[in-house]
Amino acid sequence: MTTEDFRSAAHATADLVSDYLAALPARPVWQPMDDTARRALLDAPLPAEGRPLGELLAAIERDVLPHPMGNGNPRFFGWVNSAPAPAGVLATLAAAAMNPSSAGGDHADVHLERAVVRWIAELVGFPHPAGGGLLTSGTSMATIVCLAAARNRAARRAGHDLREDGLAGLPPLVGYVTGETHSCVRKAAELLGLGSRHLRTVTTGPDGRLDPAELRAAVERDRAAGLLPFLVVASAGTVGTGAVDAFDPIADLCEEQGLWLHVDGAYGAFGRLDPAIAHRYAGLERADSLALDPHKWLGVPVDCGCALVRDTDELRGTFSLVPSYLRDEAAGALGWFSEYGTEQTRPFRALKVWATIAHRGRTGLAQDIAQCTALARRLGELVKADDELELLAEVQTSIVAFRHRAVGLDETGLNALNRELPVVVQRRGRVFVTGARLGEQEMLRACLLNAATTEQDLHLLLAEVKTAARALLS
Numbered sequence: 001m002t003t004e005d006f007r008s009a010a011h012a013t014a015d016l017v018s019d020y021l022a023a024l025p026a027r028p029v030w031q032p033m034d035d036t037a038r039r040a041l042l043d044a045p046l047p048a049e050g051r052p053l054g055e056l057l058a059a060i061e062r063d064v065l066p067h068p069m070g071n072g073n074p075r076f077f078g079w080v081n082s083a084p085a086p087a088g089v090l091a092t093l094a095a096a097a098m099n100p101s102s103a104g105g106d107h108a109d110v111h112l113e114r115a116v117v118r119w120i121a122e123l124v125g126f127p128h129p130a131g132g133g134l135l136t137s138g139t140s141m142a143t144i145v146c147l148a149a150a151r152n153r154a155a156r157r158a159g160h161d162l163r164e165d166g167l168a169g170l171p172p173l174v175g176y177v178t179g180e181t182h183s184c185v186r187k188a189a190e191l192l193g194l195g196s197r198h199l200r201t202v203t204t205g206p207d208g209r210l211d212p213a214e215l216r217a218a219v220e221r222d223r224a225a226g227l228l229p230f231l232v233v234a235s236a237g238t239v240g241t242g243a244v245d246a247f248d249p250i251a252d253l254c255e256e257q258g259l260w261l262h263v264d265g266a267y268g269a270f271g272r273l274d275p276a277i278a279h280r281y282a283g284l285e286r287a288d289s290l291a292l293d294p295h296k297w298l299g300v301p302v303d304c305g306c307a308l309v310r311d312t313d314e315l316r317g318t319f320s321l322v323p324s325y326l327r328d329e330a331a332g333a334l335g336w337f338s339e340y341g342t343e344q345t346r347p348f349r350a351l352k353v354w355a356t357i358a359h360r361g362r363t364g365l366a367q368d369i370a371q372c373t374a375l376a377r378r379l380g381e382l383v384k385a386d387d388e389l390e391l392l393a394e395v396q397t398s399i400v401a402f403r404h405r406a407v408g409l410d411e412t413g414l415n416a417l418n419r420e421l422p423v424v425v426q427r428r429g430r431v432f433v434t435g436a437r438l439g440e441q442e443m444l445r446a447c448l449l450n451a452a453t454t455e456q457d458l459h460l461l462l463a464e465v466k467t468a469a470r471a472l473l474s
């Protein structure tokens, strides 16, 4: 390939991507793929011969770009998926052109990752010792990294060499979560051999927050039974309702009892940037570890999670293995990133994080996030003021949990209706919202992550939900 061939294809790509992004808001948010289009992708034959770049671009334009998930659109309220930050989109191309392995060494990507991890810690007000974190594929992986360190510390304190001997011979390690804790925590506990049976579900209050008195009682019960309590997982924004746990009383208990406090901030930790809700996060900085997702509220293009830890040695002591062929004095005192997590060859995620944060600055990011929380509170008010709808939880961050309460339906009927509603709304294509279960109730949950969303979009969302409900009821 000549430089000129590459350059002209790169310019064409830039045009294609710019046109795609510009056209998004006027298109349906999401539409099911028709069978032909789906089959064209699923059954694509392995190409025997190569094709020129121009043809590939045409195929992307024809077969791929017309069928997005929807999360680039300001009327997308589903799950926790943001629109991509434009600066992050551009940086992705440059990062791929360099294509390093960010495992360690003396090249720009490695040093930039140290810097952006420090920036992320600073944005959410978490202490950052040198080396105290790394970028991951997402919070699921960051949680495995943090919980592995927690497990290692607990075993060591019990006089047990986990890395050498494994779990055998150790009393069961017990962790504490709530009914609202994300499934990635259970997945991590299962993978780490802890057993989901040893995750206790602590009661939450009506505000969805972990009850510290219940937590204490559960820990004392397990100690009395000869088990080894070691971990509490608190949430800086639950995925269901956006509830933020009261960290200070939980951290007090963890300090007193020698438990590792892990906070899941995947969705909500960056909410601390908004002065209107910053008080909810008091005590977050006392956690032993924090997992969070720049690929959610910051809009860094997927994938990008982050694990932050208070004690760097715990992380390195859990993962460091330096085979002779990787010895490298140039890595400096902090060593390699691959000594702090599970991956050896690691992608250059730092550039898109750097670009996303540098483009908006702390002030711009805080404005964007404040805009989302203000809109979420407004949506909460609109739901409350509407006789056909019911707000199911206080709006603590930027998730609004609500349901349709059609007259004449009992709880079973309401659950059936609200379970069907999101799919009908999604297929109409004007807005996109998803559902979930909250306790015994099926609900809709609108997650606001896009600063381009307007109040008009909120009205449209509620109108669409009510129209879809009428269609289902008739």
Ligand SMILES: *Cc1c(COP(=O)(O)O)cnc(C)c1O
Pocket (backbone or CB within 6 Å): 080, 137, 138, 139, 140, 141, 182, 184, 237, 238, 239, 264, 265, 266, 267, 268, 293, 305
């Ligand atoms: C998204 C999310 C996760 C999982 O993170 P991934 O980046 O999808 O791996 C965990 N917890 C919460 C609260 C989330 O919103």
